[in-house]
Amino acid sequence: MKKYPLTYLVCTAALLGAGLGAAPPAAHPGHRVHLVFPGQSIQKAVDAAAPGDTVQLTVGTYRQSVKITTPGLTLRGVGRDTVISPGDTKVAPAADRAAATGCAEGGNGICVVGSKDRDVRGVTVADLTVTGFTSTGLFSMATDGLTVRKVTAVRNGVWGIAQERSVRAEFRHNTARNNGDAGLFLANTIRSEAGAQDTRGTVVAHNRLQGNRIGLTVRRLRNLTVEDNLLAGNCAGMFVVGDENKPKAGALTVRGNRVDRNNKSCPKTARLNAIQGSGIVLTGAEDTLVTRNLITGNAGTSPMSGGVVLFKSFVGVTSDRNRVTDNVLKDNSPADLVDVATGKDNTFRGNDCRASRPAGLC
Template structure:
């Protein structure tokens, strides 16, 4: 190959690669058909018959089903459709994910998924995925009352969960785990009776292997509104209210971004409260959040933003919180607006609108 043709080949390869990056995942599938499901018929049967690029439209009604989507490029759209548990549970890839005998309402799952064997009280971790299910979207459903998770995304890539209402999922409203580039946007996640009566654990949790985007969701009535277990997670413009903990950034998580969220009102039954808790995480960016009404008791006061190390009990990891930044946040009517107890270096607080802090020199309005 001459130098000129070699250069030409290199240019063509560069252009081709750039064009591939511009392709919308949906357009990667042939124009599919639309499958309609009406009340009294099986959504799962429609999913089983669908191919990449197909849209399944589920009409108004109540459907006693557990759904599994494991084929690429499927769009599942609800038109005032409600999913509730069937009389007899269905075993699928999400069964037991959130504990023994715990089931999921909608399960988006790849194949060849290997889970860890130890259950830590939250969910089983994904060790590896054989084949990711790609480009699945779920929108427009009301999913209610599943014992484990209302909507679960496991071993998926570019999954989109949007414009759904998830109510009274006992362990999780929504969970994405072992997945890549998940998007959970514009959903309502709530629990009747609040976080403790009965116990509702986590509204939305992300435990993925690459960036996850959680935006414009309304979350209420859970013990933890947002559980952040993905490094580089992008979490913005969510409303979290009436939860014991608004957002919890787990030990060892690096570079999560929580921007422009509104977190308000700790229920009295919690007996404590955190708006955002960064525990043993690093390089977290907290910016432009509005946090108010985080209250507890004299012994356990509520804290708007808390940065702490993960130390002090037998299950602690020993991870030190370092390099975290909280800036341009507005904190009002909390017992304590900002609390820093970490021994780590580089935790920075600047240009926050707050009054009460520990130590006392963090807030400009002290």
């Protein structure tokens, strides 16, 4: 890609921003901005960038995938009209995608990936759309301090935005809509059995997760916060998933979210029963605080239907010492609060609700 002086590139980006919306922030002194137009290779710009640089995409559609391994790199569009969608690269069969080494070959749009021995630190992805990928719109693994902000992930085959084996991430002001599985999926690992990972304070805040199978899945993780999100129109709003591995999933906070009418009907899969009308579900989780959420209109007849549901894990592990406090719950069916986990020391206090199973939790 042809190189331009930093001052030219920053000014060009500012001029584009003036015509297309607010100008993107300039890079810090000493850091370069690599400007990319539709039809050009994002990957070439990423490969040419140094730590701390910005790869700035303009408005338009980029039919390609991109893999980021450079620490401190920022990949930024100028809003939803900067679109990354699949190109012509052959995608591996579904059974082989987990082992695929390339981002596009795995059916993914953007990949932020560290190594087995070293996390990639301080990457930011912001202000763009990823859509139409057979696996995941934006996938990250082995990252430290990843920021994903104002990304729209729509109609991807499995997950909209997903992360594994990572710490201290921030997912803020994103939209994940009509993806095949979870709009936002966070896990320790899906390739092997392992205990829950301490995320060291990952934050999921102010996101809109709508029309997916599950709005948000938190699988085998600890020490994170989920706050002020909208989870609506999915088959299930949120799952916190644990199992028999140690440490168990949990020790996290779910607060201030709006969980509304997650009443799509999704059929049974190899891992999960049919789901419909599930608000917030804890399975095999411990020490989780669910507080000050507005949970309304989640109604269904599946085993995990209801407003807040405590359920045994898929291998029969109970949910223990969870606290469900000060939530407002209305018009959830079969009940606002459901506890079929037969766990120990779960508490339900200060909730504004009408019906529970068993009776007496409201």
